[in-house]
Amino acid sequence: xxxxxxxxxxxxxxxxxxxxxxxxxxxxxxxxxxxxxxxxxxxxxxxxxxxxxxxxxxxxxxxxxxxxxxxxxxxxxxxxxxxxxxxxxxxxxxxxxxxxxxxxxxxxxxxxx
Amino acid sequence: xxxxxxxxxxxxxxxxxxxxxxxxxxxxxxxxxxxxxxxxxxxxxxxxxxxxxxxxxxxxxxxxxxxxxxxxxxxxxxxxxxxxxxxxxxxxxxxxxxxxxxxxxxxxxxxxxxxx
Numbered sequence: 456x457x458x459x460x461x462x463x464x465x466x467x468x469x470x471x472x473x474x475x476x477x478x479x480x481x482x483x484x485x486x487x488x489x490x491x492x493x494x495x496x497x498x499x500x501x502x503x504x505x506x507x508x509x510x511x512x513x514x515x516x517x518x519x520x521x522x523x524x525x526x527x528x529x530x531x532x533x534x535x536x537x538x539x540x541x542x543x544x545x546x547x548x549x550x551x552x553x554x555x556x557x558x559x560x561x562x563x564x565x566x567x568x
Numbered sequence: 569x570x571x572x573x574x575x576x577x578x579x580x581x582x583x584x585x586x587x588x589x590x591x592x593x594x595x596x597x598x599x600x601x602x603x604x605x606x607x608x609x610x611x612x613x614x615x616x617x618x619x620x621x622x623x624x625x626x627x628x629x630x631x632x633x634x635x636x637x638x639x640x641x642x643x644x645x646x647x648x649x650x651x652x653x654x655x656x657x658x659x660x661x662x663x664x665x666x667x668x669x670x671x672x673x674x675x676x677x678x679x680x681x682x683x684x
Contacts, residue, residue, distance in 0.1 A: 488672070495577070497659060497674040505670060513671070545613065553663040553672040554601045559613040 457481050461546050461560035468536040468567045476531040476563050478546030486549040487529040488557065491515065491542040498545065504529055505552070536567045571595065572662050574675035581650050582683050589645045589678045591660030597621075599665040602636065602643045607677070608656040616658075619643065650682045 462477045480487065488503040500513030504523040518540060520532040529548075533540060543564050547557035573592045581587045593602065604616040617627065619636055627634045631648045647654050660675040 486670075490674075495676055497572075497574075497676040499674075500671065503670055511670065543611070547613075553670060554665055556601075556603055556615055556618050556663075557672060558615070559605075561612050 459560035480548040484548035490545045571673035572675035576678045578679040580681040591643045597664040597666040601663045603661040605659045
């Protein structure tokens with residue numbers, strides 16, 4: 456049982472490049488979310504999904520796109536990377552929604568130069 | 569306004585000392601859930617506890633205990649006889665049942681350093 460799997464673990468991008476952070480879970484969880492973690496700011500919600508085909512914006516959605524074509528996968532796309540997007544990104548999933556708590560992936564450390 | 573406030577940015581203690589991490593939250597919902605997560609130096613986020621707003625009983629799990637007080641909107645976390653392995657960043661979080669039911673609010677975290 457893998458839980459929540461994020462790839463890659465580390466990535467360096469040049470300003471203006473695009474890329475997709477992958478997230479997959481094998482627990483049949485309906486709820487999935489993407490967070491970014493920056494020093495002194497805790498984790499901030501980027502986008503979330505309450506089921507396949509349904510996504511919505513969180514606190515800091517600008518510069519990111521998501522889609523949810525299957526229950527298992529919830530990729531995060533950076534359209535045109537900026538240095539301000541240098542951060543650690545966490546994907547999380549939950550069976551019954553945020554009130555049940557989240558299971559987190561191991562994170563992706565992204566550096567934009 | 570921040571939904572979850574962890575005023576202690578960093579705490580350093582010597583092994584075997586007791587330490588309390590503070591968490592103050594803000595919500596208008598009568599039903600909500602509070603959480604603590606641990607983030608060790610390896611970076612993953614580990615779930616520690618979930619508590620609903622109707623259960624104000626203190627909880628103890630080994631060396632860990634949690635004190636939930638609705639009157640002061642606080643959900644503090646105490647580690648008794650701290651150990652070096654407790655060194656981590658600890659996050660308090662809030663989930664509301666209501667308009668913001670899809671949101672999960674984290675505090676900014678408290679970094680705990682336990683020195684041998």
